[in-house]
Amino acid sequence: DSGVTQTPKHLITATGQRVTLRCSPRSGDLSVYWYQQSLDQGLQFLIQYYNGEERAKGNILERFSAQQFPDLHSELNLSSLELGDSALYFCASSKSSLSNIQYFGAGTRLSVL
Amino acid sequence: QQQVKQSPQSLIVQKGGISIINCAYENTAFDYFPWYQQFPGKGPALLIAIRPDVSEKKEGRFTISFNKSAKQFSLHIMDSQPGDSATYFCAAGGLGNEKLTFGTGTRLTIIP
Numbered sequence: 001d002s003g004v005t006q007t008p009k010h011l012i013t014a015t016g017q018r019v020t021l022r023c024s025p026r027s028g029d030l031s032v033y034w035y036q037q038s039l040d041q042g043l044q045f046l047i048q049y050y051n052g053e054e055r056a057k058g059n060i061l062e063r064f065s066a067q068q069f070p071d072l073h074s075e076l077n078l079s080s081l082e083l084g085d086s087a088l089y090f091c092a093s094s095k096s097s098l099s100n101i102q103y104f105g106a107g108t109r110l111s112v113l
Numbered sequence: 114q115q116q117v118k119q120s121p122q123s124l125i126v127q128k129g130g131i132s133i134i135n136c137a138y139e140n141t142a143f144d145y146f147p148w149y150q151q152f153p154g155k156g157p158a159l160l161i162a163i164r165p166d167v168s169e170k171k172e173g174r175f176t177i178s179f180n181k182s183a184k185q186f187s188l189h190i191m192d193s194q195p196g197d198s199a200t201y202f203c204a205a206g207g208l209g210n211e212k213l214t215f216g217t218g219t220r221l222t223i224i225p
Contacts, residue, residue, distance in 0.1 A: 002156065033212065043157070043202060043215040056212050090156050100145040100206035102213060104156035 003027065004105035006091050012111045018079040021108045025072055025093030031055065032074040033094070033102060034066055038087040049074055050096075081112045117205050119216025126223055132190040134219045136203035139184065143205040147213070148177065148188045151200045160201070161188070193223045 003026035011019055025032050034046040045058035049068035060066075063081075068074040078085060088109050092102040118137045126132045136146075147162035163170045163177040163186065170177045176189040190197055200220050204213040 002158065004156070006156075035215075042217040045212045045214070048212055058212060092156075100147070100213065101159065101162070104149075104158065106154075106156045 002103040002105060004091060004093050004103050006089075006105035006108050008108060009106065010109050010111070012113065013081060014113055015081055015083060017081050017112075018077065019081065019110065021076040021078070021089050021091075021110075023074045023076070023091030023093075023105060025074070025091075026103055029093035029095050029103075030072065031094045031096065032068055032072070033092040034060075034074070034076050035090040035092065035104075036087050037090060037107070043090070046076070078110070083112050086110055086112045117203060117214050117216045119203050119219060121219060122217070123220045124222070126193045126221065128193065128195060128223055128225050130193050130223075132193045132197065132221055132223070133187055134201055134203070134221070135185065135187045136205075136216050137183075137185045138205045138214075140205070140207070141184070142207040143214075145206040146177070146179065146186050147204050147206075148175075149202045149204065149215075151202065151218075157202055190221075193221075195223045195225065197221060198223050 005024040007022045030051045033048045036044045046060040048056040066076045088107045090107045092104045094102045148160045149157035150160045151157040161172050161175050174191045179186045200218045202218050203216040206213045
């Protein structure tokens with residue numbers, strides 16, 4: 001168990017809908033990262049938050065947004081969902097903004113029908 | 114310049130054999146090279162990592178070999194076991210650039 005908690009484990013929704021994925025980092029970790037994993041694209045970095053502030057941005061669509069709350073949990077919001085958004089979404093956490101050592105949660109499997 | 118290229122895409126090794134997975138990177142600012150192991154239905158788990166000040170790091174049956182001049186690094190799994198069957202990802206990160214750039218993964222199958 002990595003200590004990173006993601007909910008829900010599975011999400012099934014329809015095109016055009018909006019969903020929220022939640023991540024609780026390991027105790028004491030200040031950085032949260034979001035990744036998308038699809039069959040043909042591997043692990044793609046979406047966005048990083050450090051202690052409530054956006055730190056780095058990757059290939060995140062404008063329809064997607066994230067935030068990190070004062071208690072350090074993070075949420076990834078996906079809106080106007082398309083079939084191609086179906087994927088595994090992982091959250092990872094690390095101790096500081098300078099630590100590369102990331103611990104991953106078990107992921108949320110999103111199915112857009 | 115941010116890419117990490119991983120090969121092979123899939124690998125079948127006999128039990129007891131050596132599994133070798135290779136990665137190459139382009140950005141010389143990378144200075145942290147981890148390998149992650151992922152089982153079906155689970156998140157990636159950190160297996161072993163290396164920084165470029167050493168050419169090799171060994172932890173049990175797992176060894177990372179690092180060639181700075183060639184910008185390549187590889188994972189060797191000695192005495193491969195069926196329980197090692199998983200997908201392996203290499204990654205690269207840099208000081209001050211905390212995000213990791215992942216390779217595309219290698220699905221390893223160990224057969225009896």
